[in-house]
Amino acid sequence: MSGPRPVQSDGDTGxxxxxxxxxxxxxxxxxxxxxxxxxxxLVVGFSLALIFNSExxxxxxxxxxxxxxxxxxxxLIPILGPDFVRVGFFGRxxxxxDRPIIPETMGAVCAVVYLVTMFFFIPFLFYKxxxxxxxxxxxxxxxxxxxxxxxxxSLRMFPHSKxxxxxxxxxxxxxxxxxxxxxxxxxxxxxxxxxxxxxxVLPLIFVYYVDFGVTSVVVPPFIWKxxxxxxxxxxxxxxxxxxxxxxxxxxxxMAIFCPNAINILAGINGLEAGQxxxxxxxxxxxxxxxxxxxxxxxxxxPHPATEAHLLSTYFVLPLVGVTAALLKYNWYPARVFVxxxxxxxxGMVFAQVCILGHFAKTLLLFLIPQVVNFIYSAPQxxxxxxxxxxxxxxxxxxxGLLEPSRVYFDVPPKGAQLxxxxxxxxxxxxxxxxxxxxxxxxxxxxxxxxxxxxxxxxPLREDRLALLILAIQTGCCxxxxxxxxxxxxxxFGRDNL
Amino acid sequence: MSGPRPVQSDGDTGxxxxxxxxxxxxxxxxxxxxxxxxxxxLVVGFSLALIFNSExxxxxxxxxxxxxxxxxxxxLIPILGPDFVRVGFFGRxxxxxDRPIIPETMGAVCAVVYLVTMFFFIPFLFYKxxxxxxxxxxxxxxxxxxxxxxxxxSLRMFPHSKxxxxxxxxxxxxxxxxxxxxxxxxxxxxxxxxxxxxxxVLPLIFVYYVDFGVTSVVVPPFIWKxxxxxxxxxxxxxxxxxxxxxxxxxxxxMAIFCPNAINILAGINGLEAGQxxxxxxxxxxxxxxxxxxxxxxxxxxPHPATEAHLLSTYFVLPLVGVTAALLKYNWYPARVFVxxxxxxxxGMVFAQVCILGHFAKTLLLFLIPQVVNFIYSAPQxxxxxxxxxxxxxxxxxxxGLLEPSRVYFDVPPKGAQLxxxxxxxxxxxxxxxxxxxxxxxxxxxxxxxxxxxxxxxxPLREDRLALLILAIQTGCCxxxxxxxxxxxxxxFGRDNL
Numbered sequence: 001m002s003g004p005r006p007v008q009s010d011g012d013t014g015x016x017x018x019x020x021x022x023x024x025x026x027x028x029x030x031x032x033x034x035x036x037x038x039x040x041x042l043v044v045g046f047s048l049a050l051i052f053n054s055e056x057x058x059x060x061x062x063x064x065x066x067x068x069x070x071x072x073x074x075x076l077i078p079i080l081g082p083d084f085v086r087v088g089f090f091g092r093x094x095x096x097x098d099r100p101i102i103p104e105t106m107g108a109v110c111a112v113v114y115l116v117t118m119f120f121f122i123p124f125l126f127y128k129x130x131x132x133x134x135x136x137x138x139x140x141x142x143x144x145x146x147x148x149x150x151x152x153x154s155l156r157m158f159p160h161s162k163x164x165x166x167x168x169x170x171x172x173x174x175x176x177x178x179x180x181x182x183x184x185x186x187x188x189x190x191x192x193x194x195x196x197x198x199x200x201v202l203p204l205i206f207v208y209y210v211d212f213g214v215t216s217v218v219v220p221p222f223i224w225k226x227x228x229x230x231x232x233x234x235x236x237x238x239x240x241x242x243x244x245x246x247x248x249x250x251x252x253x254m255a256i257f258c259p260n261a262i263n264i265l266a267g268i269n270g271l272e273a274g275q276x277x278x279x280x281x282x283x284x285x286x287x288x289x290x291x292x293x294x295x296x297x298x299x300x301x302p303h304p305a306t307e308a309h310l311l312s313t314y315f316v317l318p319l320v321g322v323t324a325a326l327l328k329y330n331w332y333p334a335r336v337f338v339x340x341x342x343x344x345x346x347g348m349v350f351a352q353v354c355i356l357g358h359f360a361k362t363l364l365l366f367l368i369p370q371v372v373n374f375i376y377s378a379p380q381x382x383x384x385x386x387x388x389x390x391x392x393x394x395x396x397x398x399x400g401l402l403e404p405s406r407v408y409f410d411v412p413p414k415g416a417q418l419x420x421x422x423x424x425x426x427x428x429x430x431x432x433x434x435x436x437x438x439x440x441x442x443x444x445x446x447x448x449x450x451x452x453x454x455x456x457x458x459p460l461r462e463d464r465l466a467l468l469i470l471a472i473q474t475g476c477c478x479x480x481x482x483x484x485x486x487x488x489x490x491x492f493g494r495d496n497l
Numbered sequence: 498m499s500g501p502r503p504v505q506s507d508g509d510t511g512x513x514x515x516x517x518x519x520x521x522x523x524x525x526x527x528x529x530x531x532x533x534x535x536x537x538x539l540v541v542g543f544s545l546a547l548i549f550n551s552e553x554x555x556x557x558x559x560x561x562x563x564x565x566x567x568x569x570x571x572x573l574i575p576i577l578g579p580d581f582v583r584v585g586f587f588g589r590x591x592x593x594x595d596r597p598i599i600p601e602t603m604g605a606v607c608a609v610v611y612l613v614t615m616f617f618f619i620p621f622l623f624y625k626x627x628x629x630x631x632x633x634x635x636x637x638x639x640x641x642x643x644x645x646x647x648x649x650x651s652l653r654m655f656p657h658s659k660x661x662x663x664x665x666x667x668x669x670x671x672x673x674x675x676x677x678x679x680x681x682x683x684x685x686x687x688x689x690x691x692x693x694x695x696x697x698v699l700p701l702i703f704v705y706y707v708d709f710g711v712t713s714v715v716v717p718p719f720i721w722k723x724x725x726x727x728x729x730x731x732x733x734x735x736x737x738x739x740x741x742x743x744x745x746x747x748x749x750x751m752a753i754f755c756p757n758a759i760n761i762l763a764g765i766n767g768l769e770a771g772q773x774x775x776x777x778x779x780x781x782x783x784x785x786x787x788x789x790x791x792x793x794x795x796x797x798x799p800h801p802a803t804e805a806h807l808l809s810t811y812f813v814l815p816l817v818g819v820t821a822a823l824l825k826y827n828w829y830p831a832r833v834f835v836x837x838x839x840x841x842x843x844g845m846v847f848a849q850v851c852i853l854g855h856f857a858k859t860l861l862l863f864l865i866p867q868v869v870n871f872i873y874s875a876p877q878x879x880x881x882x883x884x885x886x887x888x889x890x891x892x893x894x895x896x897g898l899l900e901p902s903r904v905y906f907d908v909p910p911k912g913a914q915l916x917x918x919x920x921x922x923x924x925x926x927x928x929x930x931x932x933x934x935x936x937x938x939x940x941x942x943x944x945x946x947x948x949x950x951x952x953x954x955x956p957l958r959e960d961r962l963a964l965l966i967l968a969i970q971t972g973c974c975x976x977x978x979x980x981x982x983x984x985x986x987x988x989f990g991r992d993n994l
Contacts, residue, residue, distance in 0.1 A: 087682045088585050112675065119699040126707070158707055160657035167664035167700060174671040178609065181678070185584045202616045203664060210623070210655055 040075075043067050054124060061124035062314050066321035069117045073325035076109050081336055089184065091337050095268060095395050095402065095462050102335060105184040107342020110322035111177040114345075117318050118170055125166065125314065129158045161211045162311075168203040169315060169352045175200030176259060176348040180341030194256065197348065201255035204352055205248055214358065215247035216240045220491045239492065251355050254363070259347030261370035264377060265449065266343060267392035268402070269334040270466045273327040275473050276346040279366050280320045282477035283353065286362060287313045289485065305357070312353040319349050332463035365480030369473050373449040376429075379420060380407075380447045391446040393454055393465070401459035404431055404451040408443040431455040537572075540564050551621060558621035559811050563818035566614045570822035573606050578833055586681065588834050592765060592892050592899060592959050599832060602681040604839020607819035608674040611842075614815050615667055622663065622811065626655045658708045659808075665704040666812060666849040672697030673756060673845040677838030691753065694845065698752035701849055702745060711855060712744035713737045717988045736989065748852050751860070756844030758867035761874060762946065763840060764889035765899070766831040767963045770824040772970050773843040776863050777817045779974035780850065783859060784810045786982065802854070809850040816846050829960035862977030866970050870946040873926075876917060877904070877944045888943040890951055890962070898956035901928055901948040905940040928952040 050064030084090065084103040091104040179196050182188060217240070219227075224239035233239055243250065266272045287309040294302035303309075323346065329336045354363040364371065380387040386407050393402035413421055421441055424430035429452065431445040445451045453468060454460060460468070547561030581587065581600040588601040676693050679685060714737070716724075721736035730736055740747065763769045784806040791799035800806075820843065826833045851860040861868065877884040883904050890899035910918055918938055921927035926949065928942040942948045950965060951957060957965065 083683050115672070116696055119696060122700060122703050160661050160707075163704070163707070164657050164661040164664055167661060167668055167704075170668055170700075171664055171671065174668065174675070175612070177675065178671070186580050199613055199616060203619060203667075206619050207660070207664075210657075210660070 040071055043071050051124065056128050058125045058314065059310065062121060062317050065117050065121050066317040069113050069318045069321035070325045073110055073113045073322045074328055076113065077106055077325065077329050077336055080109055093334060094392065096333065097397050102337060104337040105181065105339035105341050106326060106336040107338045107345055108177065108181050110326050110342055111345040114318050114322050115170060115174060122166065126163065165207050165211060165356055168207040169356060172201045172204045172352050173345060173348055176344040177341060180339065180344040183340045197255045197259050198252045200348065201252065201351065204355055205251055208355055215244050216242045218492050250360065254354060254360050255348065255351045258351040259344040261367060261374055262347045263340055263343035265370050265373045268450065268462050268466050269332040270327060270330050271469060272338045272343050273323050273330050274466060274470045277320065277323045277327060278470060278473045278477060279350060280316050280323065282366050282481055283316050284313060286481060308357040312357045315349055315353050319346060332466060362484050365484055366477045368476040368480060369449065376449055376452065377447050385417060385447065391448050393450055396459060399459060401461055402454060402465055403459045404445040404454040406443045407446055409441060412440045537568055540568055548621065553625050555622045555811065559618065559814050562614050562618050563814040566610050566815050566818035567822045570607055570610045570819045571825055573610065574603055574822065574826050574833055577606055590831060591889065593830065594894050599834060601834040602678065602836035602838050603823060603833040604835045604842055605674065605678055607823050607839060608842040611815050611819050612667060612671060619663065623660065662704050662708060662853055665700040666853060668700045669698045669849050670842060670845055673841040674838060677836065677841040680837045694752045694756050695749045697845065698749065698848065701852055702748055705852055712741050713739045715989050747857065751851060751857050752845065752848045755848040756841040758864060758871055759844045760837055760840035762867050762870045765947065765959050765963050766829040767824060767827050768966060769835045769840050770820050770827050771963060771967045774817065774820045774824060775967060775970045775974060776847060777813050777820060779863050779978055780813050781810060783978060805854040809854045812846055812850050816843060829963060859981050862981055863974045865973040865977060866946065873946055873949065874944050881917065882914060882944065888945050890947055893956060896956060897958065899951060899959055899962055900956045901942040901951040903940045904943055906938060909937045
């Protein structure tokens with residue numbers, strides 16, 4: 001499913017490119033102006049102030065840690081860039097005239113900063129439980145009996161299940177970091193790596209099974225009536241269908257889909273980090289719609305899903321921090337590449353919050369561009385149509401603009417392939433090149449949404465193309481968010497907010 | 498603290514060694530004889546039978562998973578070896594005449610197999626709790642109310658705290674895998690990486706704080722009486738001292754020490770994996786002394802620490818599996834190197850079981866060779882004496898035997914340095930070379946236990962040297978184990994077993 005990662009150099013790693021690097025590599029900017037340093041100091045000060053004054057509100061600490069994660073990532077990326085190139089993590093930017101070699105796999109820096117941030121965040125997340133437990137017992141007993149020594153104390157109110165959820169989610173993210181780095185290093189064949197995210201998410205699924213075990217989904221009443229003929233829907237009998245074991249398969253599918261979906265809508269500067277940033281921000285807005293009215297404004301009792309959406313916020317906010325820092329260096333003209341590592345990691349964070357928060361359908365609404373791109377790419381991913389190694393748009397070196405890349409047919413397409421090509425061509429969903437005399441299909445644009453957009457708009461500069469796709473992503477997310485909170489309650493017969 | 502890793506090529510990674518590799522690389526054996534295949538099949542069948550018939554006993558499942566981990570690791574290492582070399586994970590074996598290039602960082606394979614094994618083991622570890630919970634409620638309700646949907650069910654008996662401990666320990670191991678790979682790739686300076694294991698172990702320390710919070714250690718009564726003048730020791734007042742926050746610092750120190758200690762007693766074929774295997778086996782024997790009498794033989798009520806030692810077994814047994822497989826390929830003449838990754842990973846597994854099991858002192862008894870090597874190395878690690886890049890024994894190409902490597906003094910040693918050198922020299926703890934006329938110290942053997950042994954025994958072949966060190970390790974562990982269960986109870990005034 002994860003198709004060719006276009007911007008990476010194939011098999012160049014560590015073989016004879018040393019000279020090439022030294023002549024092409026633009027040193028990543030190490031220093032920064034005084035103004036920027038001052039801003040950084042202000043952000044760090046603000047973050048630390050928030051963190052250490054947040055005692056009872058993990059949300060404040062989380063905002064502080066996320067800002068800190070931004071600063072640290074933005075500091076580390078330019079420092080580590082040359083080291084990454086030195087050990088073989090680099091790729092050629094094929095979208096530029098001189099095809100410069102720049103550091104690859106910078107998503108690993110993001111992921112490590114994210115995870116370390118989370119390690120430090122854990123005590124703040126659970127701080128209030130310690131205060132509750134220990135207040136009033138100021139003098140600790142210095143003498144413990146043997147049983148306590150071996151079995152330990154028990155904080156009765158402490159939400160061990162929440163802690164287990166949190167740790168399981170971090171384990172899943174960590175697994176994706178390892179898988180991503182392995183993929184960037186070894187270029188694992190997609191049939192070998194397709195199922196690996198399902199292994200990465202196992203601890204999380206287990207924790208879900210233990211803590212929630214909810215395998216039911218809300219369906220529109222008319223579907224429920226089809227499945228339960230003769231039964232009446234009442235307020236005590238909501239339109240719920242128990243998927244049983246299929247619910248777990250559905251979650252495994254989400255864990256496989258999210259990382260790979262981001263990884264195939266990729267290949268131009270700023271796109272992977274940009275789309276993830278947009279999705280993450282909309283997840284935060286969605287979370288806020290549950291958290292703000294009840295918990296912060298106190299308008300009505302908190303929504304039952306408030307805790308789940310708070311947890312989602314704690315995972316997504318630091319991702320926004322590290323992603324924003326990455327985007328700063330990955331935006332056109334890119335000084336670093338994000339690598340499969342970043343796509344896998346960000347995708348897994350999305351998958352894990354929707355699994356823990358039980359809102360997979362909402363996430364799918366935000367991933368409409370990725371879903372469309374996946375369906376549109378399917379003919380090439382599943383080899384119905386030839387799939388060249390690189391499918392990213394082609395640079396016209398004269399104009400400096402990107403044009404759709406094409407797949408050329410040595411053997412004229414026939415049968416189902418021809419039918420598919422001509423149908424899509426007639427629907428303007430493909431740019432076909434026909435032989436002027438024989439009307440035989442010679443070539444077609446590659447099956448990616450990026451190329452499709454270029455066939456509609458004409459050649460575009462790389463940053464404008466990225467902006468266009470991010471605008472579409474934002475539009476889809478906005479429509480999805482509105483649909484989630486207006487159409488969905490109407491269709492599902494009740495207001496979920 | 499982690500000194501030079503001697504067998505690795507310095508900065509060769511990915512620069513112009515391609516030709517060298519192709520001429521030197523001995524292809525790792527891919528196939529295996531029919532007998533070996535049959536044995537493998539038998540082990541796999543036995544493992545699966547154990548795992549799927551273990552329903553109520555995680556220990557049986559753990560044995561099955563560990564055997565499976567051995568088979569998978571032993572299969573993957575030869576398959577992945579050439580890929581590791583291709584992407585730059587290789588080193589020269591300086592202990593051989595032709596200095597062959599062989600795959601490095603194979604500990605990463607062990608760590609990944611270990612962690613995936615653990616992921617699959619989790620449901621078996623907690624299986625009995627599901628049976629307890631769900632028996633008697635055969636027909637699951639298909640209709641759930643909104644509150645259940647959002648808050649989830651609650652398995653009242655489920656030990657969420659145990660699950661959190663398990664997940665936190667896996668997170669720490671995963672962090673060390675990432676740190677190890679980063680170190681093998683980037684060759685991080687030791688002052689930068691020294692404190693990183695302390696970050697890796699943070700989730701575990703947090704879980705310890707939440708679940709146990711025991712910061713007391715048992716001390717010998719005479720020390721206790723010194724600290725508590727005027728108080729009497731009774732059976733209700735055991736000789737316990739509360740270390741408070743220092744207990745956490747002590748655990749952080751263990752987390753830093755264990756990975757690095759294994760990493761500096763290193764450099765000859767089979768040593769890193771071999772010593773880890775010996776330590777792991779003695780940890781299992783120590784665990785068995787708590788588990789077997791009470792729980793398996795039913796001789797008396799189970800020891801209060803039984804659960805802690807069962808948990809330790811669940812972590813150490815799979816480590817034995819993957820380590821045995823690694824040792825098979827790393828033993829003289831090595832076909833792969835283990836890398837810093839392995840040392841860090843194995844060391845962290847040791848640290849995490851002693852933290853969770855509250856038996857840091859026992860582990861330190863098993864780590865006596867590492868402690869001695871660390872103390873003996875200190876003058877070079879802390880630059881009191883010059884520390885050359887490579888301190889591993891030197892191959893005498895004529896005899897094929899290893900001899901102590903030496904540090905040469907361009908400036909004649911003076912003052913404290915001279916005093917240290919001559920004192921150690923007089924104690925036969927160093928091999929000094931003096932100028933025959935001026936009696937000035939020209940050179941000395943390097944400050945590692947490995948070199949020290951060679952100055953005592955004379956030149957040895959690499960495998961005999963490794964065997965000698967492993968024999969010493971085994972002896973130290975055996976003495977430590979006996980001391981733990983005979984002398985310690987006498988000194989501490991009670992029988993801990």
